[in-house]
Amino acid sequence: MSSKPTIADVAREAGVTKGTVSHVFNGHRTISAATAKKVTDAAAKLGWIPNQAARALVEKKTNAVGIVLARDPEVLYADAFFPVFLSGLELELSKREIALVLQTVTDREAEERAYRSMSQGRVDGFVVLDMRCDDWRVGLLRELHMKAVLMESGDDYQFEDFSTVWVDDRGPMQEVVDHLHELGHTRIAHVSGPLEYVHSQQRAQGYVERVGSRELLYEGDFTAKQGVELTRELLALSEPPTAIIYANDVMAIGGLSYAGSQGLAIPEDLAIVGYEDDPISVHLNPPMTSVSTNAYNRGQLAAQRLLADIDGDMPKAVQSLPETIRWRASTEGSHLA
Amino acid sequence: MSSKPTIADVAREAGVTKGTVSHVFNGHRTISAATAKKVTDAAAKLGWIPNQAARALVEKKTNAVGIVLARDPEVLYADAFFPVFLSGLELELSKREIALVLQTVTDREAEERAYRSMSQGRVDGFVVLDMRCDDWRVGLLRELHMKAVLMESGDDYQFEDFSTVWVDDRGPMQEVVDHLHELGHTRIAHVSGPLEYVHSQQRAQGYVERVGSRELLYEGDFTAKQGVELTRELLALSEPPTAIIYANDVMAIGGLSYAGSQGLAIPEDLAIVGYEDDPISVHLNPPMTSVSTNAYNRGQLAAQRLLADIDGDMPKAVQSLPETIRWRASTEGSHLA
């Protein structure tokens, strides 16, 4: 009993039954002050805390929420989005002492297994990132009868049975292109994220709608390496672009770095726009224009929505703070302006 | 049964007993190929996965490891260390499909409660960050009979009963000071992290040992805001420093930014050194000297050690890759050199 006291030990110590101890700890019925004190004293003396597994088994409630991560962790955590999103999420979870369960998977099979096993006694709901069109996970979550909040781009993807936290990626991208046009740019390229993701898709779509062509749309993978590589390819074209919009800051910084190494001046020879607005972008050389996506706010909203759903609320679509374009020196004063 | 099939449903479907199903799924005894197939088919048909809570209750094993986070999430995730550390950790955990349970707490009481409750049926062991001298958590982990790996600075803090992953913070700090001395600096300041942490303590100690005084040792809190504020105070001294070493890149970037806003040239008027070597530091203006702490490697080692301990290995102290100083333009060409 020195190691792992159970409710029975506490009951014995307090001279009551297990049922009484249980009720003292979750107030599901009225207890006399005297016995309540005996019980809490006994529990404190033994250092007893209800076993989470036993409680989850009988209550069907874990007080934890989960995220299944299907991207390479090195790529995921290098991007400004995920860490900042997590910190917003954790802030809200900490208010109610809810745990966050993270599981990284390496293939589709493991991903499904992770959702299934976490849904069985490990978490009460999921935050789902990197949505795809007709995402198979939606059907799976339905089958598992799990609560979930889906992080969406645009208001096209809404569901009756799941909450979403969505943001408009298309409009801001159009604004970026418009402003670059105003600056005189006519060859504007876009290095996107993987187009299987809705958010990458939406950004690319906004770009294509304004540019009128997919010629300079290059699909990247959010890594700095691809940022460099695709920038190299773009600059090697017979008619290279005079401006490049990247789908995240990591690729943009790769591109900026490569362009500099080739002797190009930013923004005179090449204008550069990032996405995410990593707090550090303002300190780059030159300070980099980037689209702020309010990842922190989205994390908070996701947690609030998911916890509300778990508490029995009806699912609901919530719009996060709109994205904001931070114009900085990497685009201003372009050669054509 | 459409919603949450149990082992009994699978047993019925396969025409065997629950015990057999159980054994098919964790290979604790030999099963004929025929019944094994019947069972796996039935499980697949019903979409059944063993309930984690029930399993944790009887096996006393959760296949999860935990981290209790006592710092403000916004500060923690803004720093390059934690996200990169997590990605190294997750890489190793994903190989064995182990989940990571994160719980953020706001005060000491909640912190202890988190360790206690997670230790009871939620995780098999802990990764412990931000160690302090005579850290009370060591005693608590002992009382809870939990496996844990402690992230330490220096080899002074080793334990018989807990594994540690340690790195030398003092030596590299001394090297930094020595090099700045060689460049001609005589007024060298250090903006540290909270000195309650051993890692901050060790860095500060290495600094003080070489500088010979605590006069220019200013205690920060790892936030950009403090980086700015303490830099302001330092530069306002009658004899301001000509070089500042910061305990993380976030504060260093704040300082670099503030110095620039005051019209100081880096490194001519002020040399700047960061700590962590955020991948982005090389792209700053000017590129910033920083000490790489190999957070990714430490995450991997922590996971490997903890999983080994959980599997029954004896606790062991492991040294991570040594820190490396990346000298860049924010220190070279100083005015006194």
Add this chain to the structure above:
DNA sequence: CTGTTAGCGCATTCAT
């Protein structure tokens, strides 16, 4: 090789 049974630690019916 497979069936049967007894808990794991807790919350929650019934009782009283």
Add this chain to the structure above:
DNA sequence: ATGAATGCGCTAACAG
């Protein structure tokens, strides 16, 4: 206001 008994879903010890 409290005690006693049942079962959550699973594993493992005991049978055969």
